[in-house]
Amino acid sequence: MNGIHTCPVRIIASSLALAAAALPATLAQAQSNRATALEEVVVTAQRREQDLQRTSVSVTALGGELLADADLPELSSLENLVPNLNFRIGSDGGNSTLQAFIRGVGQFDFAITTDPGVGMYIDNVYQSRTIGANLEFADIEQVQVLRGPQGTLYGKNTIGGAINVVTKKPGDELEFQLEGATGSYQHRELNGYLSVPLIDGTLAASAAFLMRESDGWQERRGQDAGNDDMAGGRFHLLWTPGESFESHLVLDAAHQRQNVYPRVLATFNGAEFFPFLYNTFVSPGDPCCTPNADIDKSNALNELERDDLDSRGASWTNTWSWDKFQLQSITGYRQLESEIYRDSDNDPQDFLSVGTLIDGDQISQEFIFSGLALNDNLDWVAGLYYLDEDAEHDSDITVASGLFEALSSQPLDVTLPDGTPVAFLAVPLDLTLHYERQQQTTSYAAYIHGIYSLSDSLRLTLAARYTDEEKELDTFSVRRASQTAFVTPGPTDASACSDVVASGNGSRYQCKESWSEVSPKVGIEWDINDDIMTYLSASRGFRSGAFNGRPTALAEISVADPETLTAYEWGLKSEWWDRRLIVNGALFYNDYEDQQFLVNRSSASLGGGLALIVDNAGDSSITGAELEISALPVEGLTLTGTLGWIDAEFDTFESINPATGQVEDLSDRPFQDTPEWTGSLMAQYEWIFNRGGSLKLLADVYYKDNVYYTNDRAARDFEVLHPDGFTTWNAGLIYTTPQEHWQVALHGRNLGDEREINGGFTVDAFGVTDVSYTAPRRYFLSLRYRL
Template sequence: MQITSRSGLRCALLATASAATLFTATGARAQDTAETTSEPQQQTTNDAAMREIIVTAQFRSQKLQDTPLSITAVDAALLEARNQTDLSQVAGQAPNVQLTEMGGAFGSSMAVYIRGIGQYDFNPAYEPGVGMYIDDVYYATLTGNIMDLLDLERVEILRGPQGTLTGRNSIGGAIKMFSVKPEPGSSGKVDVVYGARERIDLRASMNFALTDNLYARVAGVYKHQNGYVDQLDYGCVNPDNELGITGNPSTPANCVVDKLGERNYAGVRGSLRFNPTDSFDWIVTGDYTWENRTAAAGVITENNTDLTGADFRCGRFCTYASWYLPAGGQAGQAYYMPNSVKFWGWGVSSDMSVNLSDSINVKSITAYREYQQTYGTDDDYTPNPNIGGGGFNDLTFRFFSQELRVNAELGDFADLTVGGYYSDQKSVYFTRQDIRYIGMGNPALFLQFQGDDPVRADSKAVFGTVILHPTPNLNVTGGLRYTKEHKDYTFVRKAWDGGPLVDIFGVGALDGTVAVYDGDRIDYRISVDYRFSDEVLAYATVSTGFKGGGVTARPFTQSQAVNGTFDPETLTAYEVGVKTDLLGRTLRMNLSGFYNDYKNMQLPIADCAILDGFPPGEDPFPCAAISNAGDGEMYGVEFELQASPIYGLDIDATVSWIEGNWKRIGPMVGNNIRLEDPLTTPNWRGSFGIQYRGELGDNAGTITPRFDIAYTGKQGMGRLPGSSELDFNPARAIANARLTWRNADEDLAISFEVQNLFDKYYYLPIRFAALYASAGTTYSNVGRPREWAFTVQKKF
C-alpha cells in the first residue's frame, strides 16, 4: 500500500510500534561496553545464522540490533561480496541515502544526502549536511570525500540527526568508516583486478607484530581505468561548420581529444598499535592519497540553439566541451583550461584509550589533515568561443581536531558519556575566472578576475549522554550537546596581473572585504527502547541537529558579502522503530518511521535586494547568495531485511519511502522553487541482493553466484529559467552480478563480475544549469556503462 499523506504516516508509525506488542517480553537488557572492550560474537547452533556486527554509534560497543538508532552497518565480508570499493557504491543498499560524485564545476567532491538532507556545493563557505568520519575523525569538507574503502572493518550509516553524538553538520545523519586495527600475528591480502577499458586495480594489506605488544598494519591501493565519454574536437568532426570553429592541428585523426570519466587514484595507509595491557590501547595512523584524472564524464543535456549558435549535442557518450578560450579582455592570448582534476592529501591521527578502572574509560582522538586540489572548468560545455566561460581552481585545506571523551558504567543502572571537541581549519581558494557569456562576445563586458580567498573556521563543543536502565528490558537515553562556531571569509578580487580589478559589475570593490559568522547551538536527544524478547527491540526517539551557518561565497557586491551571513538550518526529528532477529537469527527485519520538522533551510536566492538595500525586485546587481529562506516537513518509512534461510544462502533487501512538503519559501528565492513543489525526491528507493555459496566437494572449494539490483525513483532536477515545469530524472534500476570461486583453504579466490548488467543509460542527479539563461546549455554527468572485471585475491 502506498502511503501518500501525513495521516498515512501516523498509521504506519503506530503499526510499527504496535508490532512489538505481539511478542512476549522475556529478554534481558542488552549489554554494552566501553569501546576498547572486545565483545565476542553471539554463538548459535544454527549454521545459517547471520554474523553479529558490533557498532560504536553511541560511543560504546553494542550489537547492531541492540542500538536504538536507524543504522545500516556493512562489514568487510559484505563489501567484498558486493565488490564495493568506494563509498558511493554503498549508498545503493542503504535506505534513503544518496551519494553522488560531482565533477563539473565542483571538482573531486561528492554530494551526500540522507533522508533528503545534505549538501552539494564544495565551497568552504558552506558546510556539509551529513557528517563523514574515518576512525572517529571528522572529514570536514566535500572536496576529496570520494574515498576508497581501503582495508575497512565496517561502514556504519546513521540515518537521522546525530546532533548530540557527532555534532554539527550531521543534520541528515552520519557515515562512519572504521579501518581494520593492527593486531598480533602476521597476515596479508592481495587483490588484482583487470577489466573493461583497461581497468587495473591493485589492493594489498599486511599485518605484522613488531614486538609482543607493538603491532603494525599497512594497506595500499592503486586504480586506473580509461574514461567512457569521448571529448571530441568540434572543428575536426565538423570541418565546414557555419561558426568557423577550426580543428586543433594536434588532434588525432579520429577527432578524440581525451576520454572523460577516467580513474587514476592511489592511496596508502599505515598504522601502529601499542597495546601493552588490557587497560591501554594506542593507535597512530597516517595516510596519503593522490589522484590525477580527466574531468567527470559530462554531456550536454539541454541546448538552446538560439543562444549557442548550433546544436552541440553529439551523442550518448561524447561531448564537444573544449576547455578553450580565445584571446579577449585580460586574456592576451588564447589558452586552454585543464580538463583534469589533481588531488593530493595526507593526514595523521592518534587514538588513545585508557581504562582507568573496570567501569571508566578515557579516549583521546587527535587528528591533522591537509590537501590540495586543482582543476579547470568549461562553464558552457560548448566549443563556441563567443558564449564561452571557464575557470581554474586551486583549493588548499588544513584541519586540526581534538576530541576527549569519558565512558563510565554507573553500576547496573546507567552508562554515561561526557566529552569535549575542538576543531580549527583554514582553506585558501585560489581561482581565475573568465566569464564571457555575460558579454556575448563584447570584451568590455567580460568579467575576468583572480581570487585568492582565505576561509577560517573553528568549532568548540561539549556533550554528554546518559543511558538509564530502569528495568532489565528498558533503556532511557538522554543527550545534550552545546556547539559554538566561528567562520570568516576574506574576499580577494584582483585583475589577472595582480593589480586592482576594474569592472562594470563592481566586483573589484569586494577586494579586502571580510564576512564573519558567529553562532552557537544546543542539541538534544531523548530516546526510549524496550526489549520485548530476545528477538524484538522497539524504540522511540526525539532528536535534533543542525548544519552550520556561514557566509555567501559568491557575492557580486560588497553589501552582498557583508550582509550575506546566514544562520544554521535546524531539524527536529521524531522516529519510532522495531528491530527483530527471528527464526534463530536467520531472519532480520528492521522497520522505522520518521517525521522531520526542518527550519531555516539554506537556499540559493535569485533576488539580493534585501542584501543590497534595494526594494524587492529592484536590485540591479546579479545574485548568487544563500539565505535562510525556507521551512518544510518530511516523513517516511524505511525497511531493511537480511535472511539466511539455509546454509550458504544469503538475502538482503531494503525499501524506503519519503515525502516532503514546503511550509515556507522566502520571496527572494524566485520561481525556481515553489510551495507546491516536492521538498525531496525520489520518493522511493529499494535494493535486493542474493547469493548462494555452493560446495563443490572433494576439496574443490566453493562457488558463489551473487546478484544485486538497486532501484531509484524519479528525481526532481528543478526548473530551467523561463520554464514553469519541473524536470525529473527518470526512475532507474541498476543491476550487478558476480561469480566467485574459492579454494578449500579459502586463501585464494577468483571472481568475474559485471556492473550495470543491463547497460542502463542514465544521468547522475546533479545538473549544472547556471548558464542556461545566458549561454543556452546545461550538462550532467552520465552514469558508467556496462563494465566487466576479473579479480584474483590471495590471502596469506
C-alpha cells in the same frame, strides 16, 4: 505516480523469484558446516560496542568482506545498500567529491563556505571537506551509516546523518593480501594489505595501498573523461603495552591525476543573451554550441580539464580503560589540495568552464569519558570537542570567453538600437570571474549522553550537546579579462560583513560571525522480548551559519543564519526464526527550519546572468519510512533488502529577488536531490564443495525514483533535470580455492546499461543545461592471493 510507487515492490518480488530459481540441484551436496543463523553485527554507533539489534538509532552497518565481495569501489556505491541515502556527482565535476543526502538533508554547495549536511568520518575523525572522500582502501573493517541528526555522540554536529568508515586494526597474527584486477576501458588495479606483529602482544603494524588506472568512458578531443589515475595508502601502528592502555596511530595519503567526471551539454539556446552576443561578435563563422548527440562523446577541448587531488591525514587514538570507566583521546589532522577544472559546452571554444582550487588544513581534538554508574544502571558518555579548519578556495568562472575583447574593440559607431555603443557593454558583460576566498572555522563543543535502565527491559536516553562555532571569511574578486571589479565597493547590508573596498583591480570584503546552539535528545527503548526491541526518540540537529562566497554584486553579499532540524523517530529491531530473519524498520518526521539555500536569481548587473544568494529561504516537513531485511532462507543463501520512502515538502520558501528587491514566494518548489522511493535487494549464494573450495554468486538490484536536480520551476529546462526513476543491476561470481589462498572473481556493474542523469544545473541566461550520466556497463576480473 501510482505505478512508480509500486516499482520497488515489483523489483524486489521479481528478484526474489530469480534468486529462488537460481538455486541449484546440487544444494544437497554442500557441506553441513555452513552458518545456520545470521551473524551478529557489532557497531560503535553509540560510542561503545553493541549488537546492531540493540542499538536504538537508525544505522546500517556494512562489513569489509561484503564491500569486497559486492565490488563496491567507492563510498558513493553505498546508496545501493542503504535506504534513504542518495549521492549526487559533485557539482564541482570531481569524481572524488562526496555530496551525500540522508532523509532529504545534504549539502547544497561544495564550496568551503558550506558545511556538509551528512558528516563523513574516518575512524571517528570528522572530515570538514567532502572533496577526496569518495575513496576506499583494502583495510576497511566496516562502514556505518547513521541516519538522523548526530551530535550527542559524534565529534562534529551534523544535521542529517553520518558515514563512519572504520578501518582494520593490525592484529597479533601475520596477514597478507594482494589483489590485481583488470576490466572494461583498460581498467587496471592493484591493492594490497599487510599486517605484521612486531612485538608479540604489544606492538603491531599494518599497511594498505591502492593503485587504479583506466581510460575514460567519454571520448574527448583531449584526455577522455571519466578515467581513473590515482594511488594511495594507509599505515597503522598499534601499541598495547597492557590491558588498560592502547595507542593507535593511522597515517594516510592519496594522489590523483585524472580527468573530470563526464559532463554533457543537454540543451543549448543560442537565442539567449550571452550565446547571441558570443556568436555575433566572437565566433560569427563558427557558432557555439551544439548539444551532445552521444553522451559518451564530447567535442569539448580544454587543456585545463583535470580532477587532481593530494590528500594527507593522520589520526591518533589513545584509550585508557579502568574497571568501569574509559577515557579516550582522538587527535585528527587532514590536509588536502584539490584542483578541478571542467568544461561543459561540448565545443573547442571556451564558452562555459569552471575551475576550482581548494586547499584545506584541519586539526581536531576530542576527549571522550565514558562509564557505568548508579549500580551499573546508567551507561554514560561525556565528551569535549575542538576543530580548527583553515581553507582556501579559488574559482575561475568563464562565460563567453573573448566577449570582452571582441566588444571593447568595436568602433563607437556600432551601436544598439537605442544608440548605445556596443563597446560600452564590454566591461559589464565580462563574465570571466575570479574569486579568492579564505575561511577559518573554529568549533567548540561539549556533550553528554546517558542511557538509564528503568528496568531489565526498559531504558531511558537523555542527551544534550552545546556547540559554539566561529567563522571568518575573506573574499577577493575581479573580472579576469577586463581587470575590473564586479562587486562594486560600498557598504553591505550584512551586519556581519565589512564594507567592500577596492583591492588592486578588484574588490575585497570580510565577514565574521559566531553562533551557538544546544541540541538535546530524549528517547525510550523497550525490549519486548529477547528478539524484539522498539524505541522512540526526539533529537535536534544544528548546522551553523554560512556566508555567500560567490556574490556577483554588492547586494548579493549575504549571511545565512544557522538551520535546525527536529527529528522524531519510531524504530523496531527484530529477529525471527532463530536469527534466520532480521527485520528492522523506522518511521520518522523531520521539522526542518531556516534551511540554507544557494538561491539562483537573475542579475541586472550581469546582463541578466546568474546571481547567487545564500539565504535561510525555507522551512519544510519531511516524513518517511525505512525497512531493512536480512534472511537466511536456506543454508548458503543470504538475502538482503532495503526500502526507503520520503515525502518532503516546503512549508515556506521565500527569498528576495536582488533584481527587484521584492520577496518572492517559492514554496511550490520541489525538494532537490531527494527521490521519493529507493529500494534494493542483494542475493548471495555460496556453494561449498565436498573436496573444499567454494563458489559464491552475488546479484543485486537497486531502484531510485525520479529526482529533481534543480528546484527552480521557472528554469527553462526544469524537466530535463527531473529524470525518471531507474533500475540498475550488478552481479558477481567468486571462486575460492580449497586452502582459501587464491580467489578469482568476475563482476559486472550496471548490467542493464541504464544511462540516467545523476546531476546537473541550468542557467537560462547562458542558454546552458549541463548534466552528468551514470557510467555505462562495465566488467571486471580480479585475482587475489591471501596468506
